[in-house]
């Protein structure tokens with residue numbers, strides 16, 4: 001397939017490029033295609049004539065978004081609007097990635113696709129506006145909501161923990177926010193697997209790796225896997241703290257577990273647990 005990938009230097013974009021080599025890729029980041037520029041988006045799609053567009057571009061700085069509202073909405077709402085309009089006009093499928101942070105976390109179970117959305121912060125609000133634009137402007141769309149993305153690239157919780165764990169003896173990590181860590185490689189693998197089978201299955205799906213865990217539990221898993229692989233860490237004490245002990249500009253959902261049964265049953269795919277992906281990512285980071 002001829003695939004246009006936006007945000008190609010980000011976590012997901014990098015994995016799409018790595019795993020998508022059997023396709024003809026036009027992989028562009030901000031410097032080659034700014035998705036907030038409507039004319040540039042139309043020209044790019046008209047020139048390359050892709051079979052599908054995968055939007056991996058986003059504004060992902062959750063706390064910074066609270067004071068940088070315009071920029072977050074430009075990238076997360078206006079960018080997808082431009083892509084969806086251009087794709088919709090040419091009947092090109094658009095794969096768009098969204099987030100668990102569209103939910104407020106009040107559910108006592110895993111969220112399904114049709115659950116009420118009610119984002120707590122600017123990042124989630126801007127991503128929700130992007131989802132709406134894609135649904136309204138491009139019939140052939142897959143909106144894939146994922147969560148807690150990690151990879152060897154860019155910024156993510158795994159890399160932050162490994163950095164802090166090498167610098168400090170003690171760390172406090174929130175133990176009352178739960179979700180599903182998901183590797184960018186697993187998202188890329190599943191996008192490339194579902195896309196060729198997507199005709200007649202357009203819509204919104206949840207895509208996150210089992211199992212549900214807290215950020216604290218995830219931090220413990222990161223340190224234990226890093227030590228198992230022989231990494232030297234300074235950290236001796238990881239303390240379970242509550243959200244109120246770790247004030248941040250953006251509010252985060254206390255439960256953003258995504259139920260992914262719909263994706264698995266409609267496409268007949270199975271999503272690997274994050275533990276295996278974590279081991280692979282740490283192995284790669286160790287060798288950098």
Ligand SMILES: NC(=O)C1=CN([C@@H]2O[C@H](COP(=O)(O)OP(=O)(O)OC[C@H]3O[C@@H](n4cnc5c(N)ncnc54)[C@H](OP(=O)(O)O)[C@@H]3O)[C@@H](O)[C@H]2O)C=CC1
Pocket residue numbers: 006007008009010011012013029030033034035036055056057058059060075079097098099100127145146147148149150154155184
């Ligand atoms: N990271 C996470 O934990 C989660 C991410 N998601 C979603 O998954 C998707 C992929 O996220 P992830 O790979 O982590 O994101 P990254 O932040 O790693 O990558 C996003 C990429 O988009 C680029 N970008 C920013 N603005 C523009 C623009 N105007 N035009 C073109 N490119 C732009 C960024 O460039 P630059 O770095 O120069 O700004 C960066 O290379 C996003 O939709 C995100 O919302 C969902 C749940 C969790």
Ligand SMILES: Cc1cn([C@H]2C[C@H](O)[C@@H](COP(=O)(O)OP(=O)(O)O[C@H]3O[C@@H](C)C(=O)[C@@H](O)[C@H]3O)O2)c(=O)[nH]c1=O
Pocket residue numbers: 060061062063099100101146147148149156157160164171172173174177215246248252
């Ligand atoms: C660094 C650190 C964070 N925390 C907490 C803060 C926060 O509640 C939680 C996660 O922090 P982060 O800022 O790394 O993660 P955050 O930016 O909230 O991650 C989110 O990113 C966006 C893009 C998404 O779409 C979400 O799915 C999610 O992955 O851990 C600690 O408790 N201790 C620490 O030392």
